Amino acid sequence: MAEVKLKNIIKKFGNVEIIKNLTLEINDGEFLVLVGGSGCGKSTTLRLIAGLETCNSGDIIIGNKRVNDLPPKDRDIAMVFQNYALYPHMTVYDNIAFGLKLRKVNPSIIKKKVNEAAEMLSLKEYLHRKPKELSGGQRQRVALGRAIVRDAQVFLMDEPLSNLDAKLRTQTRTEIKKLHQKLKTTTVYVTHDQIEAMTMGDRIAVMKDGIIQQLATPKEAYDYPSNLFVAGFIGSPSMNFLKVNLTEISNNEITVKSDGFQLKLPYNQNITNISSYKEKELILGIRPEYIFLANNDEQKNLLQAWIEVIEPSGSRTYLHLSIGKKHQIVAEIDTSLIGNLKSGTDISLSVDVNRLHLIDPISEKVILSTQRFLDK
Numbered sequence: 001m002a003e004v005k006l007k008n009i010i011k012k013f014g015n016v017e018i019i020k021n022l023t024l025e026i027n028d029g030e031f032l033v034l035v036g037g038s039g040c041g042k043s044t045t046l047r048l049i050a051g052l053e054t055c056n057s058g059d060i061i062i063g064n065k066r067v068n069d070l071p072p073k074d075r076d077i078a079m080v081f082q083n084y085a086l087y088p089h090m091t092v093y094d095n096i097a098f099g100l101k102l103r104k105v106n107p108s109i110i111k112k113k114v115n116e117a118a119e120m121l122s123l124k125e126y127l128h129r130k131p132k133e134l135s136g137g138q139r140q141r142v143a144l145g146r147a148i149v150r151d152a153q154v155f156l157m158d159e160p161l162s163n164l165d166a167k168l169r170t171q172t173r174t175e176i177k178k179l180h181q182k183l184k185t186t187t188v189y190v191t192h193d194q195i196e197a198m199t200m201g202d203r204i205a206v207m208k209d210g211i212i213q214q215l216a217t218p219k220e221a222y223d224y225p226s227n228l229f230v231a232g233f234i235g236s237p238s239m240n241f242l243k244v245n246l247t248e249i250s251n252n253e254i255t256v257k258s259d260g261f262q263l264k265l266p267y268n269q270n271i272t273n274i275s276s277y278k279e280k281e282l283i284l285g286i287r288p289e290y291i292f293l294a295n296n297d298e299q300k301n302l303l304q305a306w307i308e309v310i311e312p313s314g315s316r317t318y319l320h321l322s323i324g325k326k327h328q329i330v331a332e333i334d335t336s337l338i339g340n341l342k343s344g345t346d347i348s349l350s351v352d353v354n355r356l357h358l359i360d361p362i363s364e365k366v367i368l369s370t371q372r373f374l375d376k
């Protein structure tokens with residue numbers, strides 16, 4: 001096991017800078033998820049760690065060693081890819097054993113290791129099969145087996161679940177997490193799927209355009225997104241964004257207004273001071289799960305909305321709503337509370353004002369997450 005440090009990494013393809021001065025420290029034994037949209041530089045970052053690409057500048061350190069000039073085979077890493085990269089003509093056993101044979105490991109040790117890995121991955125009864133006789137999930141487990149037997153210091157995984165159907169993906173996700181809890185091998189896991197990132201990562205690094213936007217635990221990124229991109233990227237359905245004006249600031253409350261509603265948010269200028277934004281336009285962020293059907297006796301902080309579409313989804317129901325003339329939002333409501341709501345009708349909603357975010361529309365930074373005042 002080892003820590004992995006990337007320091008001021010710049011990577012260009014031709015004249016285009018793909019990785020822009022990236023610094024990232026992954027702790028020994030940590031499961032770090034690099035997450036972001038397609039083309040943001042996730043695979044390139046992983047390939048730089050693996051030694052499959054060379055950077056233009058910066059340091060890559062594995063353990064205490066600068067590995068920039070080491071070939072992949074000397075970096076003590078094992079990599080798992082989306083397409084499994086198994087040898088089709090070899091059995092499961094030989095696929096798992098291949099790297100060890102190449103390294104001329106003693107055959108009795110190879111046998112022991114392959115059997116241990118097969119046991120761990122529930123592959124014992126498939127060892128004699130060829131990859132084409134396996135399901136996608138089993139193939140990916142073989143690819144994991146090949147990584148496990150290597151006793152590498154670091155696992156690098158590039159979208160290993162992308163080729164699996166939804167059910168297998170969640171199953172294999174849990175298996176990889178269990179495996180990590182057992183082996184505690186430092187892992188860098190790449191995915192475009194924020195749910196995968198949230199459920200698997202000890203920490204997640206949210207990436208956009210070759211820049212890490214936020215490095216945090218999943219909970220921190222969810223409760224305290226650093227900017228508009230992270231706020232919109234983490235969470236499903238996505239956070240709602242509404243343009244508002246910050247009209248009033250008092251000791252313990254701020255008021256935001258927009259077409260069709262007014263909300264009073266908790267505030268404490270000793271904890272976070274946003275008085276310079278008075279009378280300015282801001283973006284208000286509300287997660288769909290913090291919007292509720294209002295009780296009859298509630299009067300404050302109401303949103304009057306028009307139901308466009310009702311989407312039942314098991315225990316939760318998504319309401320697609322319009323507010324005033326300008327705003328479209330989604331609310332996620334407990335299905336047991338939906339009753340006989342109908343599309344094409346009006347509805348009163350309340351929001352949890354302790355879970356709102358205010359975002360500077362120019363810098364796109366989150367200037368206030370009201371949960372801050374609860375957590376103090």
Ligand SMILES: Nc1ncnc2c1ncn2[C@@H]1O[C@H](COP(=O)(O)OP(=O)(O)O)[C@@H](O)[C@H]1O
Nearest residue numbers: 013014018036037038039040041042043044045
């Ligand atoms: N070998 C290459 N030559 C030129 N451009 C590349 C090469 N590899 C990747 N890129 C470009 O670098 C960017 C990041 O790619 P990649 O790291 O694969 O993104 P991700 O894995 O996040 O989807 C993309 O714009 C991609 O087209």
Ligand SMILES: [Mg+2]
Nearest residue numbers: 042043044158
């Ligand atoms: Mg990729």
